[in-house]
Every structure is written in structure tokens, then in C-alpha cells.
Amino acid sequence: MQRITYKDSGVDLDVYAQSMARLPKLLRQTHTPRVLPLEGGFAGLFQLDFAGKLFARNYRDPVLVACSDGVGTKLKIAQMAGRHDSIGIDLVAMCVNDALCCGAEPLFFLDYVAMDRDDPVRLEQIVTGISRGCIESDAALLGGETAIMPDLYSPGEYDLAGFSVGVVERARVIDGKAISPGDVLIGVASSGLHSNGFSLVRKIVFDHAGLGIDDHVEELGATVGEALLAPTRLYVRSVRGVLSHYRKKQVVHGIAHITGGGLRENLERILPPGTALQIAPESWPVPPVFRWLQRLGNVDPDEMARVFNMGLGLVLVVSEYYAESVQAQLESAGETCWRIGSVAASDASS
Known part of the structure; x- marks a missing residue:
């Protein structure tokens, strides 16, 4: 009688072991002294030193901030292009940029990678991007999970999920409640499409226009794949720099990560009652990819504005008195930003 093995079902434990052997170095390069060693453990250990006795982080009343997100169907573009080294940056950015909206300092990150089969090279490329994103965000890649599911994913397919944990002083939580009429909206440039709207992107580019992933687009100066795979921008260091500079003043009243829903819907999520947005639509240049x-x-302008970030990946709502200073600090940290509008009192009768 034939003996059936796990390998016969599509999971090769020897190749899986080869994949796992490639990852520890990628995790270690993100580790800070707050990560405690636990070789071969079933979880990751992170030392909470909120009193600042060991690592100069002094929190009087710390609040943990947790986020989870994925990359969506941008994964399809990476799989079509056979390029997997930047999609991990997207994964980290979609999580830590959300946490940043509360004013959080990222502490650590976890990933979940689900693949159709064991592929050490592809997995290493994916986690290389995740590691790079964590380094740029000052977050430790504490661990993760790799699942091989040949009957759930078609050949070449994989999925990603990310989980981020950060911390913020309770008194410094940014929740939008301090937003008031007269505040200024500072829009910070995106690096392109980031990681939302890709179901529409694929419908337009591949189904409607019939373009290929390697076709060159003259007006973009890049191939289709290069233009669409530009990784999501990480805003942690630049915005944390602003928040640290004003740690004794409440200058930043709200932060919105511009993802699905576009500029207006994401900003409206943090507006308190009695306020309204006044956005100047021509106050920033819309990148050529849009x-x-x-x-x-032939997409309607309103549809574009609702689906995509249209060139703004993050918006800070700040006190008018400090707006010029905040903008200058962001620019000195390498960001491109514009004053894109303000907050007004809403019409109670509307």
C-alpha cells in the first residue's frame, strides 16, 4: 500500500525549514534592546520599560495602540511582476501609519504570510520588505507566522496581514476632539497609489486598457509594474519628530491616514461635532499616476477622489498659530507638504 506523506499534499517540511532559516537575520536587524531573546520560542518577548529606567522612554500613564491591516489586491500586481521585495513595506506602512494617527510610538510588528507552497526565495523577499519597513518605523519585527495552504491559494499566490502595537501617553492621545474652527490642514505627499484602490486600478489597466505589467508608460517614465508597486510612504519618523518637538503643547489636534475613502472621508472620521472641512482642491499637485x-x-473626478489618496498620504490638523512651523519641520524631515485648507464651524441647520 502506498504511504502518503505531507509532501504529497503540497507541503514540503524540508523546504519549509529552509524558508524559516532565512528569516532570523531579517528579524534581528530590527531588534532593539527591548526585545528579549527567545530562540525557538512560540512567541516574541518585548520588555515594557515605560518608566524609562533602561531605555529612556518615560511614560506616566501609557496607553497601548494596536492596529491590523493588509495590502489588498496590490498583492496581485506584485505577483504579476514577480517582484516581492517592496510589498512588505506596504504591509508595515498600512499599520504603523494608522497607529501614528493616535500619536503612537511604534513598539513592535508581527506578520502573517500565507502561501500556496514553500518558496524560500519568495518568502525571504517578502520579509526583507517587512524588515525594511520596521527599521524605517523604529519598530521591532518581533515574530510572525508562515502558513502553507496549497488548496486555498492558486500557484504563485500569497496573502499578507500585519499587526502593529505602539504606545502613547494618555494625555497625548490624538483623537480629533481638540480640532476646532480655525485649525489648518497640512497635507503630506504620498509616494503614489499607496495600497488602496487596486481593484479599480487592475480593472482599468489590465481589463479595460489591456496593458501588460512590463509595458512602458511614457508619461510616468516607468513600466506599469514599477508605477503601481511604488511602496506606501512611512510617516513615522517625520511626524514623531513634530510630536516630540511639541510634547508640552497640544499643537497637532488630529491626524488622518488617507486610504480607502479618500481625503474627505478619512478626515471626516476625526472631526468633532460643530466643525466642517474647507479644502482647497488646487492647493497641491496631483501626481501623474492618478x-x-x-x-x-474615463473615471469620474468624484470617484477618483473617493477611491484614491490623490497625492496626499497623511493630513495633520494643527493649530493655526503653529502651522508654518509644523510644515517647516516636516519639510526638514524630508516630507513634501502643503497647506490644503482649514477647519470651519459647521452650519447647524444643515
């Missing part, structure tokens, strides 16, 4: 997609798919 103009290209709009023309290629």
Missing part, C-alpha cells in the same frame, strides 16, 4: 488612471479609465 491623471493617467483617470484618463485611461
